[in-house]
Amino acid sequence: MPSHRDEESAHLCLGRLVNRFGDDNERVMALIGLMKEADATDDATLEVVLKEYEALLQENPTNIPIVKRRVALLRSIGRIPDAVTALTGLLDFSPTDSEAWSELSDIYFSQGLYSQAIFALEEVLVLQPNAWNNRGAAPHVHQIGIGDQNDSAKQLAEALKRFCRSIELCDDYLRGYYGLKLTTTQLLNDPPKPSKQAESDGLSPPNLSTLQKLDGLATEKLGEITRRFTAGERGWRGFEEAEIVAARELLEKSSSTTVR
């Protein structure tokens, strides 16, 4: 068992929450369930918890915290189709729940259903239009989804535009620059054939000089971020170590291909 688990404190906090809000409060119910899940040692106990959730939902089908716990539990015990069904059921009567949409997109993405994942992410964008981290997530899916799509030009162009937008919203968004760099490299090395449909949708990739400028911009900015992070400059330490490492690898890879 990992050492950072502190069940005693968790139980204590939960006890206080129950005392304050009562155990029929929806959020407290979800927390109680979460605690039971955490205490469960085998699948049989988890099944019991799942049964409890279903009983609670029978009583009150709009208990959203419990619906979400049930989805999470279903996903964690590997019953992905059931989790998706439960989530779509939730989204049917509560389509403004961005948390549920992003969970749904994550599940679809993990199953390789990229266009469904993109649809769900677009819903998140509609509900939270200025969340640049979500904007970052959508193009990743676009990009990875290219492999099995026919209109890759459209997909790549949209990914490019979305990365640009997320950078526009957040100046030093490392993931945005990383994705931009990846996409421009891909577009420059292997320009896709222009398709009629992409043009009619306003999603044709930008011309060569723009692409090169964007590529230069991304390279420059990634270099700046990694350099300043490594130097430990004030105001530049907030990045994830792993992301910096990945950015550096990307830069090294692209510079070696340029030399070759």
Added chain:
Amino acid sequence: MAQLPPQTIQRDPQLFYWILFPITVVMVLTGILRHYATVLMASPPKKVDQPALKEQRSLMHGVAVRSNFHALTAPSFKARREFLTTAFDAAATPPANPMTDPGAMDGMMGMMKNNMAMMIPNTLIMSWINTFFSGFVILKLPFPITIKFKSMLQAGVATKEMDPRWMSSISWYFLCYFGLQFVFNFLLGSDNAASQMAQQMQGMAPQAPNMFGPGVDANKQFQAEAENLAVIKHYSVLDDVEQRLLEGIKTR
């Protein structure tokens, strides 16, 4: 013109202990009592059943799509628009009569309860003061005021020539009625239900448009929303975003 000598009235000092003080204490205590009565009588927020929730959230979803359409690309927006307009047009249910809708009745009962909690103590205290303390002049304000205040401050004391600075007991009651809000804020916290003033203010303020309240015609709302969606001329933030980005970087 010669200055009139200041009026002096020989008052019993006991008036302070037997009238002024009791009225104030009673006012404070009823305020506190009213607060706790309201807390006890408050009906818990009503559970929304699944179809109603779906109705509300779907409408909100439509509004979200309408106001944030620029986050989507043209094809994905078109797909959503088609889906939502057909769905909204199909969702046509006649509105329920608010008088027969038990939910709406609950809301009205809540309002009635609040009004009762406000009115009954007021009536009782007013009549109590009128029976016991009417006609007493209990204090003199420490500052001069004009004759216009006479009718307000000397309610229940019909003496023409008396200086308006003299106050009767019923006036003291009104002063407490309007002025104790800050005492209640101090005693019970700022969101207390003790002060009548706050509640009257609330009543006077224009009612916030209640989108999903009883009696609102959901059918019409859906149709309006479908229409709103249908007339949107789509543009996307993704149009020319790369140009914007490059220019923004250059000018910085």
